[in-house]
Amino acid sequence: MDKRLFVIIKKELLRVFTDRRLVFTVILLPGLSIAVIYSIMGMVVGNIEDERSVHKYLIETYNAPSSFVEYVEESPYDRVNLNEVSSNADLEGSKEKLVDENIDLVLVFDNGFDQELGEYENLNIPNIDTYYNPINDYSQDARGYIVNGLLQDYKISIVGERLGNVEYTNVFSVDLENYEVSVAPEEKLVGTMLSRFFPILISIFLFAGAMGIGMDMVAGEKERGTMATILLTPVKRETIALGKLVSLAIVAVVTTFSSVLGIILSIPFSSKIFGEAISINKMMFTPGQIILILITLLILVSIYVGLIILTSVIAKSVKEAGSYIAPIYMVVLISGVLAMLGGGETTMVKYMIPIYGNIIVLQNIFSFDMNLIYFLVNSISSILLTTVLVLIIRKMFYYEKYMF
Amino acid sequence: MIEVKNLTKIYQISKKEQKKNKIKKDQVKAVENVSFTVNPGEIYALLGPNGAGKTTALRCISTLIKPTDGEINVNGFNDSEKVRENISFLTNELKLEDHFSADFTMNFFGGLRNMTSEKIEERKSYLFDILGIKGFKNKKIADLSTGMKQKLGIAVSLIHNPDVIIFDEPTNGLDVLTAKIVTDYLMEMKRKNKTIIISTHVMRVAEKLSDKIGVLIGGHVVMEGTLEKILLETNTESLDDAFFKLYEMYGEQDG
Numbered sequence: 183m184d185k186r187l188f189v190i191i192k193k194e195l196l197r198v199f200t201d202r203r204l205v206f207t208v209i210l211l212p213g214l215s216i217a218v219i220y221s222i223m224g225m226v227v228g229n230i231e232d233e234r235s236v237h238k239y240l241i242e243t244y245n246a247p248s249s250f251v252e253y254v255e256e257s258p259y260d261r262v263n264l265n266e267v268s269s270n271a272d273l274e275g276s277k278e279k280l281v282d283e284n285i286d287l288v289l290v291f292d293n294g295f296d297q298e299l300g301e302y303e304n305l306n307i308p309n310i311d312t313y314y315n316p317i318n319d320y321s322q323d324a325r326g327y328i329v330n331g332l333l334q335d336y337k338i339s340i341v342g343e344r345l346g347n348v349e350y351t352n353v354f355s356v357d358l359e360n361y362e363v364s365v366a367p368e369e370k371l372v373g374t375m376l377s378r379f380f381p382i383l384i385s386i387f388l389f390a391g392a393m394g395i396g397m398d399m400v401a402g403e404k405e406r407g408t409m410a411t412i413l414l415t416p417v418k419r420e421t422i423a424l425g426k427l428v429s430l431a432i433v434a435v436v437t438t439f440s441s442v443l444g445i446i447l448s449i450p451f452s453s454k455i456f457g458e459a460i461s462i463n464k465m466m467f468t469p470g471q472i473i474l475i476l477i478t479l480l481i482l483v484s485i486y487v488g489l490i491i492l493t494s495v496i497a498k499s500v501k502e503a504g505s506y507i508a509p510i511y512m513v514v515l516i517s518g519v520l521a522m523l524g525g526g527e528t529t530m531v532k533y534m535i536p537i538y539g540n541i542i543v544l545q546n547i548f549s550f551d552m553n554l555i556y557f558l559v560n561s562i563s564s565i566l567l568t569t570v571l572v573l574i575i576r577k578m579f580y581y582e583k584y585m586f
Numbered sequence: 587m588i589e590v591k592n593l594t595k596i597y598q599i600s601k602k603e604q605k606k607n608k609i610k611k612d613q614v615k616a617v618e619n620v621s622f623t624v625n626p627g628e629i630y631a632l633l634g635p636n637g638a639g640k641t642t643a644l645r646c647i648s649t650l651i652k653p654t655d656g657e658i659n660v661n662g663f664n665d666s667e668k669v670r671e672n673i674s675f676l677t678n679e680l681k682l683e684d685h686f687s688a689d690f691t692m693n694f695f696g697g698l699r700n701m702t703s704e705k706i707e708e709r710k711s712y713l714f715d716i717l718g719i720k721g722f723k724n725k726k727i728a729d730l731s732t733g734m735k736q737k738l739g740i741a742v743s744l745i746h747n748p749d750v751i752i753f754d755e756p757t758n759g760l761d762v763l764t765a766k767i768v769t770d771y772l773m774e775m776k777r778k779n780k781t782i783i784i785s786t787h788v789m790r791v792a793e794k795l796s797d798k799i800g801v802l803i804g805g806h807v808v809m810e811g812t813l814e815k816i817l818l819e820t821n822t823e824s825l826d827d828a829f830f831k832l833y834e835m836y837g838e839q840d841g
């Protein structure tokens with residue numbers, strides 16, 4: 183191998199990594215902004231959730247029987263604030279309050295509720311009407327809390343009274359000492375959350391990180407006249423092209439690493455966004471899976487770097503390169519969105535589509551659900567594309583029209 | 587040794603550029619059927635007005651662009667990579683990266699020419715010394731003045747001590763002191779038997795430096811020879827007068 187390749191790579195990397203502005207914008211900024219944004223998002227989501235779990239529900243009752251009021255007072259359901267409304271004429275008013283989110287729930291007991299309870303042998307079953315506002319989170323929570331929780335327990339206590347002992351209502355137990363109810367492997371659960379977000383984020387970070395530097399590496403150098411100086415040395419054009427490609431790939435990997443580090447740093451605060459699932463110590467990949475992930479990432483990097491350098495070669499200036507790259511960036515974003523939405527059948531064709539297919543492969547590996555055939559199909563189609571890109575770039579480096 | 591035989595260069599102009607520069611033609615014939623030879627130990631000056639095709643001819647010789655027609659041999663080579671190993675080319679459209687220092691830039695280009703680090707150090711200290719670069723060798727190129735950049739450009743182009751030197755308007759934009767450093771250096775290289783070609787539109791530079799002058803007007807070499815020969819053939823007393831006379835004869839046609 184021509185050792186001048188390393189001279190070129192060294193220069194490109196020094197250019198990026200000794201430039202304080204570039205180090206900040208390309209390497210530190212992505213990671214930092216992601217860490218900050220996710221932490222803030224996580225804290226906001228967390229606060230809302232915390233608030234929801236202690237909120238006291240304001241409930242207006244109609245004809246609430248004294249047995250119910252007493253039961254609530256003695257029960258562990260302490261997040262209930264009952265307020266008896268004196269006359270039936272106010273129901274419309276209560277509904278308005280629900281809509282205005284001034285109260286969370288309305289309970290309307292039948293007249294003579296307690297009396298009918300007492301005459302249960304006549305099969306007179308009293309009724310409770312409930313009203314809530316599903317748009318209001320608190321109201322929605324309140325209905326679940328009351329209908330599925332409090333009222334159920336209230337019912338059981340009444341049955342207990344009828345049987346003479348509350349314990350008699352315990353007919354059988356389910357899973358009393360079974361601590362392994364869920365048999366899905368833990369890493370598989372982790373996988374489902376991770377697999378949705380991670381590959382898409384990484385794909386976007388990779389492209390976005392490589393984009394700016396890549397446009398400058400060729401189009402910028404042509405525009406500033408520094409490329410011609412290099413072209414006048416006896417170094418083979420393909421060596422120069424390869425040097426640029428490899429350097430950009432390294433930069434892309436570094437920026438992606440920074441972004442991923444940003445996500446990891448934000449986890450203490452942002453785990454609420456991703457759900458409990460995302461925690462590093464649960465990401466137990468086997469060495470084989472890690473190798474597959476690295477191969478797929480490397481392939482994705484090659485495609486992106488090839489596309490970016492190609493536009494950079496065609497363009498006469500950084501500005502022109504920017505206008506060519508915008509639609510490609512859109513394709514990258516759309517591929518990510520489509521992959522996140524998922525759905526559809528698992529077909530070979532999906533895996534043959536570059537970028538989209540690569541993201542799907544990453545998702546599959548992350549969810550511990552990788553089919554090796556699909557992996558190979560995807561790798562081969564991607565490598566073919568990359569080869570074509572590199573050949574075109576190499577050819578164009580010899581064209582006076584593009585290079586000078 | 588440089589041999590140029592029947593060199594013709596036609597620039598193709600894309601539709602986009604035609605629109606941008608508001609021109610109708612889709613090609614420009616920059617030089618046509620130009621031939622000349624430069625021998626080792628000789629300084630050849632291409633003298634011509636703006637747009638005559640001087641830079642184009644030198645770009646072709648230095649392999650930056652491909653001739654449309656004709657043949658060019660440099661030290662017997664016409665393979666681009668071999669030619670590049672043997673030449674130094676200086677022209678104002680070849681720039682150095684602002685971000686780096688003179689020192690790093692020299693190391694980089696030495697590396698690209700497969701030189702050992704000892705050899706690079708040796709050439710660096712020689713060129714920095716002779717061109718007066720030492721004082722700013724660690725400064726970023728962005729912070730250098732035009733003259734300093736020009737000096738560094740010369741040093742970079744000569745890092746590999748080539749036999750053939752091709753300088754396009756080497757003293758353009760330089761003050762008299764810096765210009766003298768450059769012309770003195772070229773004379774020194776001539777003594778060292780290098781093959782040297784320069785372009786200029788400044789008569790005095792051509793007069794003072796060159797052994798042979800090729801007068802290029804409208805893409806054609808209209809007269810070639812030593813200063814004495816040109817004065818004799820145009821029946822004039824100074825290169826200025828000769829140039830005006832030749833321009834009157836040949837310049838108008840291309841209007």
Ligand SMILES: Nc1ncnc2c1ncn2[C@@H]1O[C@H](COP(=O)(O)OP(=O)(O)OP(=O)(O)O)[C@@H](O)[C@H]1O
Pocket residue numbers: 597598599614615616634635636637638639640641642643787
């Ligand atoms: N890259 C190019 N594309 C198209 N036309 C060009 C290009 N470079 C030069 N030309 C045209 O070729 C002709 C010769 O230009 P050239 O730069 O060789 O002249 P020159 O003698 O060096 O002039 P100057 O003294 O101004 O430097 C001019 O008409 C110019 O407009």
Ligand SMILES: [Mg+2]
Pocket residue numbers: 640641642754
């Ligand atoms: Mg010129």
